[in-house]
Amino acid sequence: MRFLVTGSAGFIGFHLCRRLLAEGHQVVGIDNFSDYYDVALKHARNAVLETHHNAFKVERLNLEDQPELSRAWEAAAPDVVIHLAAQAGVRYSIDHPEAYVSSNLVGTFHVLEAARRFQPKHLLAASTSSAYGANTEMPFRETDKAVHPLTLYAATKSATELMGHSYSHLFxxxxxxxxxxxxxxxWGRPDMALFKFTKAILADEAIEVYGEGEMSRDFTFVDDLVEGIVRLAGTIPGTRPVEGDTLSPVAPFRLVNVGGGAPSNLMDYIGELEKALGREAKKTFLPMQDGDVRATFASANLLEALTGYKPSTPISVGVPAFVAWYREHYGA
Incomplete structure (x- = not known):
């Protein structure tokens, strides 16, 4: 099949493209190689895709450039489009809100307009657990009302869900x-905790532990996420809902959590990192930051009902896998 993947040089996009190529698909990636974090890492990911896979091509463009996006989309003639490109970062959105309006809202609008024009067999798009915002009932279910975002990042991603539903209904x-x-x-992002913690511990510097270490997260190993996306790509919303479904009554549209439903305490996560690195971290405990939530906890019931799969890699396996890559990539 022919896939178009936006954000192909990003953390998740890279892993997804590599998986699709390994399965024999044709993949066109779209990425603007933004400098939100180390561009060299994005180029290194892209080099893996370009060097080892003749079936891959990357289009270097901004989604905000609608004519260029339309040109690339028409040339790719994709069967399936997976839209991952976005301005990431919960805390960054507090000081740089304009980046989220431009990338997440305008960029996604242009993706939806292209889908309206070229009609792929299936359009998939990334959202976030941050959409659950101030919700406190756990686990987070897709059918829960999610109307209290805590950051503009979360608000823009929730808005893209609504935009996607309207386009699905109309077109x-x-x-x-x-x-x-x-x-x-x-190959994870340098702005995320695991990367920053690893770098600091190896440099014998203190790590900043927010929420006094009492937060928990439903950590999802990237290979598990990719497996969920690939399976969902073949699960096209139709007219027959399953139990607990979010299938729209007026559109071929569905919303699905991709998480394992097994949250881990932040200190346990750090503990696995200390074991993998063979050294104890110096810790500076700090209060929660603006926009943070105390816990995330996915219900994986719908994903499992639709695909027969749910993420299951424990942090005791996933964290050492990251450390092994970090040591090799950076010679640490």
Missing amino acids: GVPTTFFRFFTVYGP
Whole structure:
């Protein structure tokens, strides 16, 4: 099949493209190689895709550039489109809100307009567990009302879900949005905790532990996430809902959590990192930051009902896998 993946040089996009290529698919990636974090890491990911896979091509463009996006989309003629590109970072959105309006809202609008014009067999798009915002009932279920976002990042991602539903209803594009839960693993983002903790511990510097270490997250290993996305790509929203489904009554549209439903305490996560590195971290305990939530906890029931799968890699396996990659990549 022919896939178009936006954000192909990003952490998740890279892993997804590599998996699709390994399965023999044709993949066109779209990425603007933004400098939100180390561009060299993005180029290194892209080099893996370009060097080892003749079936891969990357288009270097901004989604905000609608004519260029339309040109690339028409040339790729994809069967399936997976939209991962976005301005990431919960805390960054507090000081740089304009980046989220431009990338997440305008960029996604242009993706939806292209889907309206070119009609892929299935459009999939990334959302976030941050959409659950101030919700306190656990686990988070896709059918829960989620109307109290705590950051503009969360608000823009929730808005893209609503935009996607409206386009699916009006123009009949089968659409699946998925909410991610704290994804980690090899080739991860330098702005995320595991990467920052590893770098600091190896440099014998203190790590900053927010929420006094009492937070918990439904950590999702990146390979598990990719497995969920690939399975959902073949699960096109139709007319027959399953139990607990979010299938729209007026559109071929569905919203799905991709998380394992097994949250871990932040201190346990750090403990696994200390074991993998063979040294104890110096810790500076700090209060929760603006926009943070105390816990995330996914219900994986719908994902499992639709695909027969749910993420299951424990942090005792996933964290050492990240450390092994970090040591090799950076010669640490």
